[in-house]
Amino acid sequence: MADTAPDADRDAGGPSPVPQRRQHERYLKRERLRRRRDFLRVQQGGRRFTTPRMTVLLLANDLDGRRFGVTVSTKVGNSVTRSRVKRRLRDLYRRNRELVPLGYDVVVIARRDAVAASFDELRDDLTRFARWARDRARKERSAR
Secondary structure, eight states, X not given: OOOOOOXXXXXXXXXXXXXXXXXXXXXXXXXXXXXHHHHHHHHHHSEEEEOSSXXXXXXXXXXXXXXXXXXXXXTTOOHHHHHHHHHHHHHHHHHHGGGSOTTEEEEEXXXXXXXXXXXXXXXXXXXXXXXXXXXXXXXXXXXX
């Protein structure tokens, strides 16, 4: 049996470089809604924005930043399906967080249609929500 030489490319450069996420692209703990009571507070008192694929709730918080949470009911699908929907929505938020106004909590409740939706359709829904949220925040600030 002949010895096989390792690939020269691998030896010369080491392991292939894995792109590092830029700091501003990370989904930090302080940006997440994590406690049940926070989700319930937004769901009970938040303003509602609805699309065929999701319901998005917006509620002012007492923080300087924005927080985001996703919930997907078992009616949407099995755990693999629900996790995939959550990952896609969190990724869309992570890439477009600057569209959501500061000082607000956002909860996305995915619907069954979110499973079959393309990434672009989900992005369009969240972009429309963000536009609506900015207008709502502007109105609330001017009313104060």
